[in-house]
Amino acid sequence: MGERDRDASLARWQRRHWQRTYAGHPGMYGEEPSAPATHAAAIFRRTGAREVLELGAGHGRDALYFAREGFAVQATDFSTEGLEQLRARAAESGLSVTTTVHDVREPLPLPDASVDGAFAHMLMCMALSTQEIHALVTEVRRVLRPGGALVYTVRHIGDAHYGLGVSHGDDIFEQGGFAVHFFDRTLVEELAEGWEGVDVYAFEEGELPRRLWRVTQRLPSPSVSE
Template sequence: MNEPLARAQREHWERTYANHPGMYGERPSESAEHAAAVFPPGGAVLELGAGHGRDALYFARQGFTVTAADFSPVGLEQLAARAAAEGLAVSTVAQDVREPLPLPDGSVDAVYAHMLFCMALSTAELEALVREVRRVLRPGGVLVYTVRHTGDAHYGTGTGHGDDIWEHGGFAVHFFSRELVDRLAEGWGPAEIEAFEEGDLPRRLWRVTQRRVD
């Protein structure tokens, strides 16, 4: 991601979370419910792009040990307050996913990212991020991520930033092709890809599940 776009997106999300606390509601996403069913029971989960925490809190309620990462301090403050109110042990970390993840090698059982991969990250940045995810996962660990894809109604509309990144309504999205999914799955077990829809447009997404096999 180019620096001006990265800075603008960070500021946009900070304003969004500040002006609309709990904007995604209290209920976990459908994808979090799916992920909880395939993650090792009671394992350590890293959520990337946790936002204000509806899915991270759900994982904690299901008995997982949760580390929630996001580049928005405002979102993380909302998450931490809700976790404290419920007595849930969720640790938070402010993290730009373009930087190395602040976790040791092989330290988590699962990584979850709901629409984080389709933020305004370049293909090269996504490849580096997936390498980091692989590094922090234990052998046999599971990655579940969701992305908007090139069949979405917003693909090709708004302001184009190259690399299939399109900005619409202030939100920049990297729309995934099947080729990109396959590229990010190289060196992993076979990727399981499920199509689903979410929101009012509706947004068209893929849910991708893949395992570290070595």
Template sequence: MYGEQPSAPAVYAAGLLQAAGAREVLELGAGHGRDSLYFAREGFHVTATDASSVGLGQLDERAREKDLAPHINTIVHDVRDRLPLPDASMDGVFAHMLLCMALSTKEIHALVDEVRRVLRPGGSFVYTVRHTGDAHYRAGIANGDDIYEHGGFAVHFFDRTLVDDLAEGWTLNEVHSFEEGELPRRLWRVTQTLRR
């Protein structure tokens, strides 16, 4: 759907994590893996999770074709469940538009708590979300909790209060506004670091 090139947020995250000396990276909601493959090409060992075994199967196949299979571990996982990873096992976590899926605020907080658990002290979490300035906010079917369904796809739109709440206990490094796609979608790229 999105082609073979990495997303702009993944390119940013790779540079940030390389500068910090990160080696182990977790991508949540990896899909078909364009960003996971990019992280692997950039020298990281990647754990890629997604709810779709089909998408991860395609990622595994592409990784083998590109001789990147030793650098990518895929795990079928529903983000509403506990992450199947040990405490403090990751140097960085990346999630492009996963947190703004049809997850409740409570589920998003639980997921960020899990990210905190698996990150090493000083590790960074880079995520992107559509926000309340997006053209589809308050369009379509309202499902409560700032979740709106448009064209059969439900999105949880973030306001700044939610971003700040999720960063409680972290260092919030940056909230960067950007646009993506034809609409265009309006997003924030959030970078927060786990305090040492």
């Protein structure tokens, strides 16, 4: 099996894993927004954002928070089960969130320069190859308007689970059916090339605890002469 076939097989396996997980544990992350989402909302307000894209929205705790904060939200995930739960919760709350089933290994289904901010909590450290991660950030750059911010979080190589379980190569390790691509600083720096205001904040989350970086970066704004 070639590298591309292995990546595709891992992607299909992870999609099934998340479908089963969301079906078996509705609302598994609770109702409250994540700490990175509250940070992102503050950044988006500061940059004058109106339309916000969340990648890997799952059952929607952060997407619904962004909607409550007054943003027009587009939420994507490759789990139909997760997005069904998001839509149901949005309807119950009287909130409007646009949802799209989408695998981030494919181009984003959005026009160029069509959103003001993008957010991804733990999405970019899923079972994605380094090449796929670079392609995703390129797509985010395409759909963001000038001056738009990207806020994402990833588990890094200082995490207690790094190097444990089944290795899939490319710093991807799987335990209990869940595969993670652990980031090093070189990858973060590569993804930030050509962006401004880059900030990397280390934090912990969960009972392990998981060790993560929250990365904030902005596209350059047009110059006055433009």
